[in-house]
Amino acid sequence: MMIHEIAPEVLDNQYRPTAPEPEDYVLFVEEAEVLARITEDTLDYDRVKDLPADTADLTYLFDISGRKFFLAGRKPGREAAYDALLEERKEKGLARIRRREILRFAPRHLAYAGALAAQIGAWYENNRFCGRCGTRTVHSDKERMLHCPKCGNIIYPRISPVIISAILDGDRVVVSHYAAGPYRHYALIAGYNEVGESIEETLRREVMEEVGLEVENIRYYKCQPWPVTDTLLFGFFCDVKGSRTLKVDKSELSDAIWLTREEAKEQLTEDNISLTREMLMVFSRGEEPK
Numbered sequence: 001m002m003i004h005e006i007a008p009e010v011l012d013n014q015y016r017p018t019a020p021e022p023e024d025y026v027l028f029v030e031e032a033e034v035l036a037r038i039t040e041d042t043l044d045y046d047r048v049k050d051l052p053a054d055t056a057d058l059t060y061l062f063d064i065s066g067r068k069f070f071l072a073g074r075k076p077g078r079e080a081a082y083d084a085l086l087e088e089r090k091e092k093g094l095a096r097i098r099r100r101e102i103l104r105f106a107p108r109h110l111a112y113a114g115a116l117a118a119q120i121g122a123w124y125e126n127n128r129f130c131g132r133c134g135t136r137t138v139h140s141d142k143e144r145m146l147h148c149p150k151c152g153n154i155i156y157p158r159i160s161p162v163i164i165s166a167i168l169d170g171d172r173v174v175v176s177h178y179a180a181g182p183y184r185h186y187a188l189i190a191g192y193n194e195v196g197e198s199i200e201e202t203l204r205r206e207v208m209e210e211v212g213l214e215v216e217n218i219r220y221y222k223c224q225p226w227p228v229t230d231t232l233l234f235g236f237f238c239d240v241k242g243s244r245t246l247k248v249d250k251s252e253l254s255d256a257i258w259l260t261r262e263e264a265k266e267q268l269t270e271d272n273i274s275l276t277r278e279m280l281m282v283f284s285r286g287e288e289p290k
């Protein structure tokens with residue numbers, strides 16, 4: 001299972017702004033991180049009815065199973081009221097939580113909603129002014145798009161494609177440790193698509209750069225939207241071609257090794273949200289696409 005798989009709940013991410021209703025959710029985002037009320041392993045957010053009227057600008061975000069989510073923001077001319085409201089909500093238990101951290105809380109659909117709200121909130125914050133001419137941007141009333149009323153520049157949320165590749169040699173898979181970053185468990189080789197590349201070319205280039213292997217028989221597995229880094233992850237299995245010797249790029253990875261199916265199973269992390277984990281699990285069971 002991956003974090004965006006929230007069934008039986010259903011995300012409707014179309015931008016269809018409507019008037020907020022008392023039971024709808026209001027999410028606060030500060031410095032690209034969402035604020036939530038955490039109780040042990042569960043989280044919750046404020047509802048429209050919890051907030052005094054007219055203190056915040058409420059921007060439509062999305063709908064999950066018929067319940068709408070709004071992003072709180074400063075109302076022009078009422079900035080001080082918003083800041084006071086935010087402080088008051090923090091005193092009543094709202095706390096800032098990192099996007100990667102929020103994903104482990106229950107219920108799953110609210111955790112995913114929080115990460116998406118942080119992603120969209122950061123996009124608004126980063127694009128308040130036109131990058132071309134500096135004029136304040138305005139939101140389209142038809143779609144999730146900002147445009148510049150002066151020069152016509154249009155801005156959509158930026159989503160970067162990334163490959164994740166499980167490189168196989170029969171019953172072995174290549175896993176790596178990243179040199180930087182907080183996560184010490186093993187990962188699959190991953191990397192960003194660059195200008196002008198197909199996603200398969202990204203895979204071949206990243207695999208060569210990071211571990212010095214040539215690959216063939218590239219087969220698509222699944223895709224995962226990953227709001228933590230504004231990326232869309234494309235998971236592939238592929239087979240090593242030629243030399244099996246790993247030549248590790250030490251500036252990117254601290255280590256890379258071959259694991260058997262049994263060893264891959266032992267390395268599985270507890271979390272049940274990531275494409276990497278699912279691919280390693282599928283491999284450990286011998287169920288990868290052939």
Ligand SMILES: [Zn+2]
Nearest residue numbers: 130133148151
């Ligand atoms: Zn402009």
